[in-house]
């Protein structure tokens with residue numbers, strides 16, 4: 210199942226429909242036939258695809274739709290809704306209950322982010338008042354226990370592991386027993402990953418599974434593996450009863466198409482996604498925003514935004530800085546300049562995470578522009594040192610007062626600018642290391658979809 214291709218084929222079909230002068234039944238049928246072909250090629254079950262087609266046709270009833278209706282939008286929304294249904298396996302995964310002991314086993318290949326995700330999962334629940342505990346049953350990778358111990362200590366989560374015991378099964382059993390006695394309600398067992406799917410790994414995993422009898426097995430998958438996701442997920446599912454999937458590294462460049470494959474292969478829902486290396490960069494997974502992203506329909510679509518920026522800013526000036534993640538006040542200043550040049554604002558900004566709703570609510574472009582100009586005036590009163598530093602500690606009270614005096618604005622306006630900078634720096638920081646695609650490499654599609 211080739212997910213990136215699937216997303217691309219479906220988007221192309223929608224784009225063709227979009228380009229048609231008149232939207233009639235033939236155009237809709239052509240579009241649906243293309244989508245059907247793509248889904249079948251991607252091994253989606255025939256009945257699912259057929260149901261999807263029937264449902265969309267029911268929603269888009271040409272006889273019932275009055276002339277003024279935006280048929281393109283109605284069709285797009287119907288397709289989106291039906292695709293979401295495919296991603297939703299229909300049955301929710303086992304849900305541990307607070308106060309009642311559950312054992313959750315994590316499986317996945319080495320490097321997928323399994324150990325990091327174990328801690329994130331524990332921390333997520335701990336913040337909600339659970340009593341989680343971590344057991345390191347990875348005796349294969351040197352340093353695995355140290356890593357888990359370090360993460361667990363940071364988050365103040367009890368952990369269990371051994372430097373000397375080489376049998377993962379006995380460690381897992383001992384750890385689980387111990388934390389059951391301590392009344393932990395979420396006992397998380399991290400298993401070993403290795404580089405490849407090999408018989409020994411699966412056998413070991415199966416043994417740990419049988420010995421600890423987990424209530425839930427979570428398959429952790431790196432979102433960038435793309436095409437390999439389906440086979441990988443299936444192989445794990447055949448060895449142990451995978452009940453849920455967590456997709457990691459969704460902050461990277463990959464659109465995370467592999468998640469759909471994993472759902473199809475394991476018939477299990479994606480429950481969370483990892484969005485960074487830090488403990489709290491972990492989000493509950495929602496189907497609809499994900500499908501939006503897969504098809505390039507959503508806000509926050511970098512490729513559309515990057516392409517647009519390349520149209521107005523001299524090459525490598527702006528983009529280099531963004532990809533280095535070196536977000537200073539000067540970067541912000543230059544971005545504001547670019548944005549003012551780019552117009553029409555709302556269209557550009559809808560593509561830009563962080564800017565769209567908070568800074569620039571739709572329909573209030575004039576106010577938004579005024580706000581940006583105000584921010585820029587305040588930054589005009591900053592020294593070069595302040596503009597080029599991303600160290601907020603340096604912005605002490607006397608500096609803020611000086612900036613406020615310099616631009617003739619109240620201190621609270623400068624504080625507001627500081628808050629805005631902090632919020633955007635966090636979002637832009639996530640672009641660190643991102644490969645900047647060359648012009649033409651990106652889907653022109655997202656622009657059409659956003660239009």
Ligand code: GDP
Pocket residue numbers: 317318319320321322323324325326402457458459460461482483484485486
């Ligand atoms: P394991 O071998 O599967 O246990 O993988 P690790 O937990 O050691 O993670 C491998 C690498 O991926 C580490 O450098 C992690 O910091 C990183 N990582 C894990 N999850 C994420 C994520 O959601 N986003 C990013 N950017 N990095 C992640």
